[in-house]
Structure formats: C-alpha cells, structure tokens
Amino acid sequence: MSERHQHYPAWHLKEAGVPDDLCPVATEQSPMLPGDWRSFRPVVDRDKCVKCAVCWLYCPVQCVEEHAAWFDFDMKTCKGCGICAHECPQRAITMIPEAQ
Amino acid sequence: MNTTTLDTAPTAEKKPAPQLMLCEGNEAAALGVALARPDMVAVYPITPQTSLVEKLAKLIADGRMDADIVDAEGEHSVLSVLQGGALAGARTYTATCGPGLAFMFEPYFRTSGMRLPLVMTIVTRDGITPQSVWGGHQDAMTVREAGWIQMYCETVQEVLDTTVMAFHLAEHHDVMLPVNVCLDGNYLSYGTSRIEMPDQAEVDDFMGHKDVNWHVALDPLRPMAVDPLTGGSGGNGPETFVRYRRGQCAGMKNALRVITDMHEDWARRFGEGHRFAPLVEEYQLDDAEYAIMTLGSMTGAAKDAIDEARAAGEKVGLIKIKTFSPFPVEALQHALRGVRALGVVDRSVNFRWNCGPMFQETLGVLYRLGRRVPAQSFIGGLAGADLTVTTFRRVIDETRALLTRAPSDEPVWLNAKD
Numbered sequence: 236m237s238e239r240h241q242h243y244p245a246w247h248l249k250e251a252g253v254p255d256d257l258c259p260v261a262t263e264q265s266p267m268l269p270g271d272w273r274s275f276r277p278v279v280d281r282d283k284c285v286k287c288a289v290c291w292l293y294c295p296v297q298c299v300e301e302h303a304a305w306f307d308f309d310m311k312t313c314k315g316c317g318i319c320a321h322e323c324p325q326r327a328i329t330m331i332p333e334a335q
Numbered sequence: 336m337n338t339t340t341l342d343t344a345p346t347a348e349k350k351p352a353p354q355l356m357l358c359e360g361n362e363a364a365a366l367g368v369a370l371a372r373p374d375m376v377a378v379y380p381i382t383p384q385t386s387l388v389e390k391l392a393k394l395i396a397d398g399r400m401d402a403d404i405v406d407a408e409g410e411h412s413v414l415s416v417l418q419g420g421a422l423a424g425a426r427t428y429t430a431t432c433g434p435g436l437a438f439m440f441e442p443y444f445r446t447s448g449m450r451l452p453l454v455m456t457i458v459t460r461d462g463i464t465p466q467s468v469w470g471g472h473q474d475a476m477t478v479r480e481a482g483w484i485q486m487y488c489e490t491v492q493e494v495l496d497t498t499v500m501a502f503h504l505a506e507h508h509d510v511m512l513p514v515n516v517c518l519d520g521n522y523l524s525y526g527t528s529r530i531e532m533p534d535q536a537e538v539d540d541f542m543g544h545k546d547v548n549w550h551v552a553l554d555p556l557r558p559m560a561v562d563p564l565t566g567g568s569g570g571n572g573p574e575t576f577v578r579y580r581r582g583q584c585a586g587m588k589n590a591l592r593v594i595t596d597m598h599e600d601w602a603r604r605f606g607e608g609h610r611f612a613p614l615v616e617e618y619q620l621d622d623a624e625y626a627i628m629t630l631g632s633m634t635g636a637a638k639d640a641i642d643e644a645r646a647a648g649e650k651v652g653l654i655k656i657k658t659f660s661p662f663p664v665e666a667l668q669h670a671l672r673g674v675r676a677l678g679v680v681d682r683s684v685n686f687r688w689n690c691g692p693m694f695q696e697t698l699g700v701l702y703r704l705g706r707r708v709p710a711q712s713f714i715g716g717l718a719g720a721d722l723t724v725t726t727f728r729r730v731i732d733e734t735r736a737l738l739t740r741a742p743s744d745e746p747v748w749l750n751a752k753d
Contacts, residue, residue, distance in 0.1 A: 251549075251557075256582025257450045257511060258551035259575075261560040 367498030447482030452505030469719025623652030640727030678734030715749025
C-alpha cells in the first residue's frame with residue numbers, strides 16, 4: 236500500500252474463510268496512478284500560456300493545476316495523453332518523451 | 336395447457352398424493368424454476384425456448400412466482416444483468432439456445448470464471464448455417480469448453496427435477512459453478528407428458544439456505560474489485576491466473592460427486608418416480624457384448640430398439656450420458672467394463688475430428704480402458720430430424736458388425752439420403 240493512498244476498508248477473504256481460487260477479486264487498491272504509465276509528459280511554455288483554461292477544460296484526468304501566471308500539470312495523475320497539447324490555442328504545450 | 340396451480344392445498348393425509356399434471360418440457364422447466372424460488376430472471380425469447388420464458392412471465396404476472404423479471408434487449412445483456420444480480424446475492428435464472436447462446440458467449444465465459452451459481456436452460460437447437468430453428472445439440476456442444484456444468488435430460492419429468500436440482504448444485508460450496516440444463520428443442524420442449532409435481536415445502540427443505548455471493552459481492556460493507564486484470568508474464572500474474580483456472584477445474588471435479596449425491600438425495604425424498612441416473616445410465620448392460628451410447632431425448636427410442644434386440648437374443652446394452660460436463664470419465668469407464676464394441680450417437684458435429692462430439696470425448700475414456708474397443712461415430716437428428724426405433728435398429732446392427740470388422744474413419748450420417 237503506497238503512502239499516497241488512504242487505507243481502504245478491505246474485506247479479508249482469508250478471515251472470511253473464502254478460498255482464494257474462486258472468483259478473482261482485489262480487496263486492496265492498486266498503488267498505481269495514471270502518471271506511473273505515462274510515456275510523454277506535457278511541458279508548458281510560460282511565455283505563451285495566457286491562462287485561457289482550455290487545457291483545464293479538456294484534461295480527461297483533471298490534473299491541470301493553476302499557477303499565478305500559467306497553468307501546469309500534476310505529474311502523479313497526468314497519463315500523458317496529449318489532449319491538452321492538441322487543444323491549446325496558443326500552442327503553449329509540448330509533449331516530451333519521458334525517456335529524454 | 337393446464338389449470339392446476341403450483342400451491343394446491345394438500346389433502347388431509349400426512350403426505351399428500353403427488354400432484355399430477357400434463358405439460359410440455361418448456362413448461363416443466365418453468366415450473367421447476369418456480370419451485371426453486373429464484374429472486375431474478377432475465378429473458379430474451381428465441382425458438383424453441385420461447386414458450387419457457389412466456390410461462391415464466393405468466394407465473395410471475397399471476398403472482399405464483401416471487402421474482403423480478405428483466406426483459407433485456409438481447410442475450411448478452413440478459414446474462415450480464417444476471418451476473419450483477421448474483422453478485423448482489425440473488426438466485427438467478429435464464430434460458431436460451433442457438434444464436435441466443437452465441438450472442439451470450441462473452442458473459443457466458445465470464446460467469447464460470449467468476450464462479451457465479453447461475454442456472455440456464457439450453458433448449459438445444461442446431462447451429463446455423465444452414466438456417467434452422469429446429470432441435471440438435473450443436474449449440475450446447477459448441478460451448479462445452481467454457482466451464483459450465485451441462486446436464487442433458489431424457490424426459491419431461493427429468494427436465495422438471497433436474498432444473499430444481501441445478502440450483503442446489505450450482506450453489507454447493509464445493510462447486511460454485513453455473514449450470515446448463517439441456518433439453519432437446521422440439522422433442523422435449525414441445526413434447527407433452529404426464530409429470531408429478533414435487534411438493535413445494537419439500538423442495539424448500541431440499542434447497543436449504545440460499546447463499547449465492549459469499550465468495551464475491553457487490554456490497555459497500557465489504558468493498559472489492561471484481562474480476563480485476565489478472566495474468567500477464569510478470570510478477571505473480573501467471574501463478575495467480577493459474578490458481579483461478581485450477582480452482583475452476585477443482586469445482587468441476589467436485590461436481591461429479593455432488594451431482595451423484597444430490598440425485599440420490601432427491602430420489603430418497605421424492606420417490607422412485609424421481610430417480611434418475613446422475614452421470615451415466617447403464618441400460619441392459621450387465622452381460623452386454625456391445626453397446627450404443629446416447630444423449631438426451633433420443634434415448635427413449637434407443638431403449639425400445641434395445642428391448643427389441645434383446646427379445647431377439649442380442650447381447651446389446653445402452654449407455655446414456657446425463658452429465659456431459661464435467662465428463663463422467665470414471666462412471667463411463669465402469670459402464671464400458673465388459674463392452675467389446677461401441678456405437679456412439681451424436682445430435683451434433685465435431686468438425687475437427689469429422690465425428691460426433693460425444694464420440695470424440697469417449698475416445699479418451701476408451702484409451703483409459705487399456706484394451707482396444709472398436710467404436711463407430713453415428714451422427715443423426717440434426718436440425719430436428721427424427722431418431723426413431725428404426726434408426727436405432729440400424730445403429731445396433733452396425734455396432735454389432737464391429738465385433739468382426741474394423742470401424743470406419745467416417746461417421747455414419749443417419750439421416751443422409753444414401
């Protein structure tokens with residue numbers, strides 16, 4: 236269980252006497268977040284960003300964070316889909332491969 | 336078709352005389368479902384199953400059955416809706432056949448994997464194409480590798496009794512698997528016979544406590560993700576996936592014992608008129624030199640032909656498979672102990688082996704016998720064709736011939752022109 240998750244009241248199969256070879260179930264949340272499988276990350280050009288919030292509107296995982304003069308992204312939950320970069324009217328967002 | 340009700344008041348005697356009725360196989364299945372008191376049924380009509388679900392709808396509308404009925408928009412939804420119902424703790428039922436079963440396949444496979452104790456009648460229908468709405472076992476045979484228990488019925492009474500027992504079997508803690516009760520489209524679905532209705536209170540006692548979702552549940556008090564992504568090549572994925580597959584096989588294996596015990600218990604409670612061979616029926620087999628194998632409603636005509644051959648001095652017997660899945664290997668091995676030639680009659684086709692599916696499954700059992708038994712595949716009764724006493728005379732004759740000559744690699748097509 237990762238620190239970034241609250242404990243979830245798990246139902247313990249073993250304590251309930253349920254064999255572990257019946258129906259596949261998970262009683263603990265996966266510690267993975269969308270950011271764990273991102274292969275491209277959005278990078279904002281702060282000079283170009285005008286805070287129009289189009290990226291905020293389109294982001295499917297709602298990871299857009301507001302800053303004083305620009306918008307940025309929460310990298311724990313950004314899955315790297317690139318919709319923000321595609322929709323940005325100012326072309327202020329570039330998708331950079333995580334490997335770089 | 337009849338005016339008697341399910342809950343006819345018992346007479347003054349301690350044990351009331353059994354209630355006798357005339358009904359067709361589809362109606363008997365519906366009455367069996369009502370006796371088992373499911374909480375939820377979901378239906379989509381399809382020939383030759385339609386009169387079954389119409390009867391269920393009527394039983395519910397008339398207040399003779401206390402269940403929610405869902406008229407879903409197709410069979411895929413029918414079974415998906417029932418999975419949700421079972422996960423919430425409901426005893427659930429549906430019926431389908433042929434193309435309906437094909438449309439249902441994705442949730443069909445998942446039902447056994449999730450170990451949900453659903454009961455589904457397959458009013459067996461031949462496969463399309465050629466377009467056909469008539470009986471045949473092709474639909475049920477086609478899904479035999481999907482982890483469901485499948486029991487085939489011979490008579491209308493057996494349909495009724497097996498339908499009730501199917502719920503008990505599915506929910507048995509050592510089994511926890513969905514069950515198909517297979518009844519022959521046309522011949523059993525619309526065949527009208529006399530039946531003896533089991534007493535509702537005695538059925539309630541037989542069924543015992545309902546316990547559907549003790550192992551997996553949609554329940555805020557015990558939250559869990561149902562059927563999460565499992566497997567892959569890394570971490571503990573492969574071993575976890577294998578654990579569940581082995582669990583399914585263990586449930587199937589346990590079912591052989593539970594089916595046997597359950598049929599014995601049922602006959603003890605309801606009388607000899609309700610005694611049916613649980614896995615394999617042996618008929619006139621004790622001193623038989625050769626035997627024929629049957630499945631489902633064809634067995635009646637086959638038994639008549641055996642009686643006739645016996646009267647003529649032939650040492651021939653009959654083996655009927657009731658439980659096709661799990662395949663009753665040991666019971667069949669026992670039945671074949673003295674048999675020196677075997678003819679297997681299928682009402683469906685195994686395209687891969689160019690024979691009948693039951694024939695192909697039986698070859699594995701013959702291998703385990705450790706001695707060579709010449710066997711011949713017969714395919715007949717496709718798309719509603721009749722299997723008569725005359726047909727079985729031919730099957731008996733051609734099987735007897737195997738005592739002195741080798742079997743053919745080709746199946747014998749019983750309803751062919753040649």
